[in-house]
Amino acid sequence: MSEFRVASRYAKSLLDLAQEQGKLEEVNRDMQLFEKVGRENREFLLVLRNPIITHDKKLSILRAIFKGRVNDLTLAMFEIIVRKQREAVLFSVAKEFHNQYNVVKAIENAEVISVTPLTEQLRSRFKEIIKKEFGKEVELHEKVDKDLIGGYILKVGDKQIDESIKGKLQTLKRQFTFNTPYIKEF
Numbered sequence: 001m002s003e004f005r006v007a008s009r010y011a012k013s014l015l016d017l018a019q020e021q022g023k024l025e026e027v028n029r030d031m032q033l034f035e036k037v038g039r040e041n042r043e044f045l046l047v048l049r050n051p052i053i054t055h056d057k058k059l060s061i062l063r064a065i066f067k068g069r070v071n072d073l074t075l076a077m078f079e080i081i082v083r084k085q086r087e088a089v090l091f092s093v094a095k096e097f098h099n100q101y102n103v104v105k106a107i108e109n110a111e112v113i114s115v116t117p118l119t120e121q122l123r124s125r126f127k128e129i130i131k132k133e134f135g136k137e138v139e140l141h142e143k144v145d146k147d148l149i150g151g152y153i154l155k156v157g158d159k160q161i162d163e164s165i166k167g168k169l170q171t172l173k174r175q176f177t178f179n180t181p182y183i184k185e186f
Contacts, residue, residue: 007092008100014077014093015100023073028101030066030074035094037065049088058087108136113143113153113164130156 018027038045047053047061059082066075081087102109110130112118118126127138134156151164 003089003092004096006086007089007096010077010081010086010089010093011096011100014073014097015104018073019104021073023071024101024104026071027074028098030070031094031097033070034066035091035098038091038094045091048090055082055085055087058082102139106136107139108134108156109139109141111141111143111155113145113148113155115144115146115148115150117144118142126154
């Protein structure tokens with residue numbers, strides 16, 4: 001079975017259980033913490049994927065890092081996944097849990113790429129526009145790309161709005177390339 005399917009099933013089970021016990025927000029924070037630790041510490045993920053390290057050792061590492069920092073339900077899920085020898089998918093479970101959480105809470109993911117970091121005023125303006133357009137709450141991810149020269153690129157779902165100077169220059173270049181009114185003579 002593919003890693004995505006396994007992660008999706010574990011995430012769905014955890015989501016349902018967290019909703020049932022009224023701990024959805026806490027478990028979501030826990031899974032975001034796990035995902036953050038994994039992104040910031042590549043060695044941690046490599047340890048979880050390493051077949052030479054015993055499952056008991058991996059479980060003790062998880063307990064040492066997360067015990068007292070995460071909800072007991074989250075820690076219990078970590079233990080179940082390790083006991084089933086599926087700890088290599090824990091990072092994918094955390095990501096998928098957050099995706100499913102966003103679906104349940106009707107939160108739309110959006111990405112803004114700009115030349116400089118967004119100010120709080122611009123951030124709230126983007127969120128307001130997206131909320132008005134899609135009728136959902138927004139989780140805004142920001143990236144900085146100096147190559148844009150100016151402007152921004154906004155991605156929401158499968159839609160993209162490119163209001164960058166780089167994008168406009170590329171469009172202009174394509175128009176001149178394909179719509180030249182002259183013929184080269186040799």
